[in-house]
Amino acid sequence: MREINVNKIVPVVKELCIDASIYIGDDVVEKLKEFQEKEESQIAKEIISIIFENHKLAVEKKMPLCQDTGVAVFFIELGQDVHLVGGDFYDAINEGVRQGYKEGYLRKSMVDDPIIDRKNTKDNTPAIIYLDIVPGDKLKITLAAKGGGSENMSEVKMMKAADGIEGVIDFIVDRVKRSGGNPCPPIIVGVGLGGNFEQSALLAKKSLLRSLNEKNPDLKWAKVEEEILEKVNNLGIGPQGLGGRTTALAVQILAKPCHIASMPVAVNIQCHVHRHKSAVI
Amino acid sequence: MAKEIHLYTPLKDEDLEKLNIGDKVLITGTVYTARDAAHKRLVDLIEADKKLPFDVKGQIIYFVGPAPARPGMPIGSAGPTTSYRMDPYSPILLDAGLKGMIGKGPRSKEVIDSMVKNKGVYFAAIGGAAVVMAQAVKAAKIIAYEDLGTEAIRELKVENLPCIVANDIYGRDLYEEGVRKNRK
Numbered sequence A: 001m002r003e004i005n006v007n008k009i010v011p012v013v014k015e016l017c018i019d020a021s022i023y024i025g026d027d028v029v030e031k032l033k034e035f036q037e038k039e040e041s042q043i044a045k046e047i048i049s050i051i052f053e054n055h056k057l058a059v060e061k062k063m064p065l066c067q068d069t070g071v072a073v074f075f076i077e078l079g080q081d082v083h084l085v086g087g088d089f090y091d092a093i094n095e096g097v098r099q100g101y102k103e104g105y106l107r108k109s110m111v112d113d114p115i116i117d118r119k120n121t122k123d124n125t126p127a128i129i130y131l132d133i134v135p136g137d138k139l140k141i142t143l144a145a146k147g148g149g150s151e152n153m154s155e156v157k158m159m160k161a162a163d164g165i166e167g168v169i170d171f172i173v174d175r176v177k178r179s180g181g182n183p184c185p186p187i188i189v190g191v192g193l194g195g196n197f198e199q200s201a202l203l204a205k206k207s208l209l210r211s212l213n214e215k216n217p218d219l220k221w222a223k224v225e226e227e228i229l230e231k232v233n234n235l236g237i238g239p240q241g242l243g244g245r246t247t248a249l250a251v252q253i254l255a256k257p258c259h260i261a262s263m264p265v266a267v268n269i270q271c272h273v274h275r276h277k278s279a280v281i
Numbered sequence B: 001m002a003k004e005i006h007l008y009t010p011l012k013d014e015d016l017e018k019l020n021i022g023d024k025v026l027i028t029g030t031v032y033t034a035r036d037a038a039h040k041r042l043v044d045l046i047e048a049d050k051k052l053p054f055d056v057k058g059q060i061i062y063f064v065g066p067a068p069a070r071p072g073m074p075i076g077s078a079g080p081t082t083s084y085r086m087d088p089y090s091p092i093l094l095d096a097g098l099k100g101m102i103g104k105g106p107r108s109k110e111v112i113d114s115m116v117k118n119k120g121v122y123f124a125a126i127g128g129a130a131v132v133m134a135q136a137v138k139a140a141k142i143i144a145y146e147d148l149g150t151e152a153i154r155e156l157k158v159e160n161l162p163c164i165v166a167n168d169i170y171g172r173d174l175y176e177e178g179v180r181k182n183r184k
């Protein structure tokens, strides 16, 4: 049994919040370059250049890539041989968020009540935290800070087995089509298949944690991802929805078993400000 | 995006008559920030026949809720927010004399029609290029609704704020035409 004091978590979470908002992953940069070379629309090419300039300026000025620094979503992998001591684990994560969003000059975008009061909590808490217990004695914290623009274009649909893979592909492509320029394309399309209503949505979000350079380990799904990507980019939406061949940089699928009567399909749209970063304690 | 056009606020009809969708513009002068909550208050004032916190005639509203400014900086990261949430309010502001809007994502038919009627233009800024946009902001001050925090109305002094004309006064829509051209 390894003891971890929850106080150790606070500065780690704080740094994750600040770093993820400023530094974009190499996988996103590489994909953007690859697509910029292939791009046929002049406006689209120029928009991608501006995105690169933004990456450079963000690091130089230590300013977040996007003003919407998002909801702080955490995926925690807690080793089953870890004993957490020194206080409440969830409080520690939230304290890290509080400090990170303050000291990083990040925008606080959370409201306390979703419908009636909608008062800003002023420190970007509460975070949304998912916990998985895994073998080992480590604690892995992954932050996926998500902006509202792309999150709002996401959807879950309870489909029928009779819809088949064609129906599923049509739904996903149509979801991207209806999103148009709203989620700040170029986007990454996260897809969750199976499970039940809420698990499909979680799978869609988790699928976005995979590096854009990594192929889907399941060849069957890798092929479907390629097919959807081609269809999505044939929509012509392009960067910012102003026309082009670069609508999505990748489609990423995560699939799980489901009930005989169900076929849940979830699409979680991620913008090009693809903030995800991990730390291991 | 062949040409780059310099625009100065307040905007005049002659300036806007020259603009076509796809033009790259650099805006210099004053722009006002407002998101949904501030729009609602502005429109409530117009409907109650009350005075607005700033004169919208010839002006540009930028749909943005900036990140906090670091010490010594006028503003934090300041890219556009999604414009469709402002669609119910924009025609009323255009009728009141507003000439330009900066945001991201397509506008409704009502807004496009109102832009034709009132000679207004919608500029697309690059969503997610928020440091590039902040670079163009030289000064910022809150002029109304401080209680709204990031959603307060700010008066920004901007120099060469980079945007693309997405809807011109002739009713053309780059979101529609650009996508149609690139569809396969």
Ligand code: SF4
Residues within 6 Å of the ligand: A066, A067, A068, A069, A146, A147, A148, A149, A150, A151, A182, A183, A184, A271, A272, A273, B079, B080, B081, B127, B128, B129
């Ligand atoms: S969708 Fe992404 S890039 Fe666009 S404003 Fe939101 S966080 Fe920023």
